[in-house]
Amino acid sequence: MKIKAAILGTGNIGTDLLLKTLKTDFIEIVAFVGRRLDSDGMIIAKSKGVNISDQGINYFINNPKCCDVVYDCTSASDAQEHAKIFKKQGIKVIDLTPAKVGDMCVPDINSEIILTDSNVNMITCGGQASMPMLYLLSKHCKGLEYIEIVSQIASKSAGMATRINVDNYINTTRKAITKFTGCNNTKVILNLNPAEPCVDMQTTIFVKTKDIDFKNLTEKLLDKIEELKTYIPYYELVLPPTMNENGIVVLSIRVKGTGDYLPEYAGNLDIINCAAIKVTEKLKESL
Amino acid sequence: MKKIIITDSSLRDGNHSVKHTISLDSIEKYCQFADKAGIPIVEVGHGNGLAASSLLIGKSPNTDKEMLTVARKNLKNSKLGVHTIPGLSTIDDAKLAVDYGVDVFRVATHCTEATLSKSHIEYLAKTGKTVYGVLMMSALISADELVEQAKIMESYGAEAIIIMDSTGTYLPKDVEERIRKLKAYTNIKVGFHAHNNLGCAIANSLVAAECGADLIDACIRGFGAGAGNAPLELLLPVLEKSGFKTGIDFKKTIKEADKVMDYLIPEVPITTPINVLTGLTRLFSGFEKPIIKASKLYGVEYSSLIFELGNRKLVAGQEDLILEVAQKLKNK
Numbered sequence: 001m002k003i004k005a006a007i008l009g010t011g012n013i014g015t016d017l018l019l020k021t022l023k024t025d026f027i028e029i030v031a032f033v034g035r036r037l038d039s040d041g042m043i044i045a046k047s048k049g050v051n052i053s054d055q056g057i058n059y060f061i062n063n064p065k066c067c068d069v070v071y072d073c074t075s076a077s078d079a080q081e082h083a084k085i086f087k088k089q090g091i092k093v094i095d096l097t098p099a100k101v102g103d104m105c106v107p108d109i110n111s112e113i114i115l116t117d118s119n120v121n122m123i124t125c126g127g128q129a130s131m132p133m134l135y136l137l138s139k140h141c142k143g144l145e146y147i148e149i150v151s152q153i154a155s156k157s158a159g160m161a162t163r164i165n166v167d168n169y170i171n172t173t174r175k176a177i178t179k180f181t182g183c184n185n186t187k188v189i190l191n192l193n194p195a196e197p198c199v200d201m202q203t204t205i206f207v208k209t210k211d212i213d214f215k216n217l218t219e220k221l222l223d224k225i226e227e228l229k230t231y232i233p234y235y236e237l238v239l240p241p242t243m244n245e246n247g248i249v250v251l252s253i254r255v256k257g258t259g260d261y262l263p264e265y266a267g268n269l270d271i272i273n274c275a276a277i278k279v280t281e282k283l284k285e286s287l
Numbered sequence: 288m289k290k291i292i293i294t295d296s297s298l299r300d301g302n303h304s305v306k307h308t309i310s311l312d313s314i315e316k317y318c319q320f321a322d323k324a325g326i327p328i329v330e331v332g333h334g335n336g337l338a339a340s341s342l343l344i345g346k347s348p349n350t351d352k353e354m355l356t357v358a359r360k361n362l363k364n365s366k367l368g369v370h371t372i373p374g375l376s377t378i379d380d381a382k383l384a385v386d387y388g389v390d391v392f393r394v395a396t397h398c399t400e401a402t403l404s405k406s407h408i409e410y411l412a413k414t415g416k417t418v419y420g421v422l423m424m425s426a427l428i429s430a431d432e433l434v435e436q437a438k439i440m441e442s443y444g445a446e447a448i449i450i451m452d453s454t455g456t457y458l459p460k461d462v463e464e465r466i467r468k469l470k471a472y473t474n475i476k477v478g479f480h481a482h483n484n485l486g487c488a489i490a491n492s493l494v495a496a497e498c499g500a501d502l503i504d505a506c507i508r509g510f511g512a513g514a515g516n517a518p519l520e521l522l523l524p525v526l527e528k529s530g531f532k533t534g535i536d537f538k539k540t541i542k543e544a545d546k547v548m549d550y551l552i553p554e555v556p557i558t559t560p561i562n563v564l565t566g567l568t569r570l571f572s573g574f575e576k577p578i579i580k581a582s583k584l585y586g587v588e589y590s591s592l593i594f595e596l597g598n599r600k601l602v603a604g605q606e607d608l609i610l611e612v613a614q615k616l617k618n619k
Contacts, residue, residue: 150343152605155400163402167377187341190374194399195602206342248342 002028003284006066008057008082009073010034012159013096015041016261017071017273022048023260024277026284030067033059044261057082064089069283071096071276075161076168083119092283093119094276098165098172104179106131107278108228114279115286124169125268126151126188127176128275129203129235129255136224137241137249138181140217143210147177148187150206154198157266166190200254201267202238207249217241221251231278232271233258288532292502294328294391295321295519296480297551298358299370300504300511303334303573304556307347311357313551317507318361320546324539328368328391330504331358334512336370336395338380351380352387359388366390370421373407381407385414393449394440395421397602398428401439412444419478419502420445424602426456426569430465434472447476447502452491453603455484455514455566459494466498478502481517483509483558484566488517489525496531507540507547508555513565513572515556520544564590568597577606581613592616 005027007014014034018041021027032045033053045052053059057078060066069092072079079099086093092114095102102119105111106128114120122128130149138144162169173188193199218240228235232255239252255267262269298317302309314331321329331354333339333347340347347354358367368391369384381392392411396403404420411418420440425433437448450465457465462479469477479495481488481504492503505522509515523537548555561575570593578596582589595612 148342150341155397160402163400164406166373166403167379167406170374170377171379189341189343192374192397192400192403193602193605194397195600195605199605204343208342 001287002026003069003280003287004028004030004067005280006031006033006060006070007073008033008060008070010036010039010041010045011073011161012157012262012266012269013273014071014073015044016266016269017073017096017276018045018048018050019260020273020277027277027280031059031063057085060085060089060091065091067091069094069280073097076165087118094279095119095121096272096276097161098124098168100172100175104176105279106135106180107231107275107282108132109135109180111279111282114283120279122272122276122279123176124173125153125201125272126169126190126203127173128271129201129253130205131176131180132224132228133205133221133251133253134177135180136221137205137207137217138183140213141207141209141211144181144183144207145210146185146208147181147183148189148206149173149177149203150189150191151201151203151268152191152193152199153201153268154265155192155194156198157201157262157268158192198263198265200256200265201271202252202254204239204250204252208247209249212249214241232274234264234267288530291496291500291526291531291533292327293519293522293533293535294330294368294478294502294504295326295506296330296504296516297506297510297519299330299332299336300334300506300516301551302332302347303512304510304515305553307333307340307345309551311349311353314354314357315361316550317547318358318365320539320543322362322365324536324543325534326365327534328366329358329362330368330370330393331355332369335375336372337384338376339372351384355384355387355389366417368393370395371407372396373403378407378410381411385416389416391417391419393419393421394445395423395451398422398425398433398436401436404440405443408440408443408445418445419447419449421449421451423451424453424571425450425465426452426454426461427602430468433465434468437469437473441473441475445475447478448473449478449480449502449504451480452482454569454571455482455488455562456569457491458485458487459490462491462494463498466495466500470499476501478504480504482511482572483514483516483556484562484572486558488515489521492517492522493525493529496526497529507544508552510547510552511556513556513575514558514562561589561593564593568593570596570601571603573603574601574606574609577609581609584610585613585617587613587616
């Protein structure tokens with residue numbers, strides 16, 4: 001039995017997610033819903049034979065119980081409004097905006113919350129990229145004092161919603177760091193880089209800690225990356241954990257996309273969608 | 288006589304040249320001078336602005352609150368300004384800055400990314416504070432593209448658009464084309480922020496004024512990133528002799544230009560050969576030190592490294608690629 005799902009929001013994220021879900025054998029997209037029928041995403045969805053609608057949230061009001069789960073790929077403020085409606089309808093929400101309605105979810109750490117919660121939040125691209133590494137790293141640290149993550153994404157991979165939500169991106173990612181590592185002193189930076197050819201998504205993690213157990217740390221991180229690659233195919237450690245002259249531990253990861261909708265450099269779109277699908281897979285196991 | 292509004296960026300851009308360590312005492316002393324000399328806007332903070340203290344760019348020993356509070360206390364007539372880059376700072380940081388008494392917010396993005404400023408400019412415009420839009424690294428795009436980006440910031444509510452020559456690349460003719468077009472195609476004030484990589488900071492600032500710029504940035508002794516900015520003590524007489532009015536006391540300024548050597552500026556910025564090359568190749572001035580490091584490490588000439596980096600059109604934030612390019616050059 002397939003999970004019946006709908007995608008709300010037909011921008012970069014929604015369209016890439018559509019193409020990814022169509023490749024799975026456990027998700028059936030019952031509707032691809034937005035506001036403009038002439039958008040690129042709508043045209044692609046139509047060409048794939050997917051049921052489309054330009055009625056936005058009204059589609060769900062008019063078609064209650066049309067699906068088991070909806071992927072909200074709109075904006076943080078819209079997603080907050082949508083959440084109330086979906087809750088009433090008993091449709092689970094996998095939220096790909098930084099709206100922070102539901103509990104934050106990193107499939108590698110706590111995917112089981114999808115079984116009990118009505119709304120789970122996929123944090124942010126920088127959050128999905130860094131959290132598995134940070135979670136493991138934090139277990140090797142005593143007295144974590146400060147965590148900083150810096151993500152660089154290609155300008156062309158950031159749509160208008162991402163840009164308007166830039167503060168939400170920062171605040172949500174900071175909250176996730178605190179939730180998954182216990183460290184309250186955090187800094188998150190996002191750089192949009194217009195260089196051509198487009199840069200790949202890259203996230204650098206800086207950690208200040210009283211004490212760190214370096215023994216087998218790189219090996220453990222590499223093992224973890226092999227696991228992650230089962231759902232994020234091009235996840236790569238480009239700078240292994242290194243202690244710099246000021247006692248700061250630095251590591252860098254690069255995430256390339258699979259090029260489903262936007263080109264491969266858009267690893268930021270890819271990773272959050274990969275995570276959303278991985279969480280859906282957990283839901284499927286419960287059926 | 289046309290009035291030019293000068294923004295003094297010494298206490299912000301100057302922070303780049305001392306790794307963001309300008310002391311609270313220095314801020315206090317310089318603000319006291321600036322206030323007495325009648326400088327209209329004094330910009331204060333970390334080199335990259337609000338909430339920019341970080342391991343990536345450089346930790347500041349002083350918080351935004353400490354720096355801005357000291358400045359505010361000592362600026363009775365001058366307005367207090369901040370630089371703020373969405374993606375690095377958030378509106379929450381701007382709210383705090385409002386509480387600390389900041390009057391002028393200069394919301395900055397890379398020259399192609401004006402849309403990133405939407406929520407910040409719109410929020411600040413509603414507070415009633417003065418909000419300017421700033422396009423950094425502006426020599427990377429054409430005058431027409433710059434106009435498009437400026438109009439985006441104007442549509443969000445920016446009261447002025449300031450173009451920064453962060454790479455120090457412009458010649459006077461480039462500034463002339465851009466300022467004229469910005470004046471013609473937008474309905475807000477236009478400003479210019481020079482860097483001196485090609486020795487044109489003063490000439491470019493003068494041309495900007497002659498082409499109708501309303502706002503010009505300057506720093507005492509050119510105290511700023513890389514080759515430095517337009518020196519305030521030099522810009523004032525040049526503007527006055529050209530028929531512009533700044534309202535700033537020149538005598539006090541020229542005296543302070545000596546005094547700052549005792550408390551603010553360890554070394555007056557000069558245009559080094561590397562600065563010339565990065566200016567020509569439109570590379571971020573902040574690449575200077577990573578370039579030196581990489582050229583030593585791999586035994587390649589920094590000039591060939593710089594030209595190769597220029598060919599690749601690297602922008603700020605791609606410091607990690609400098610080592611990679613140096614390594615490839617070595618193996619050629």
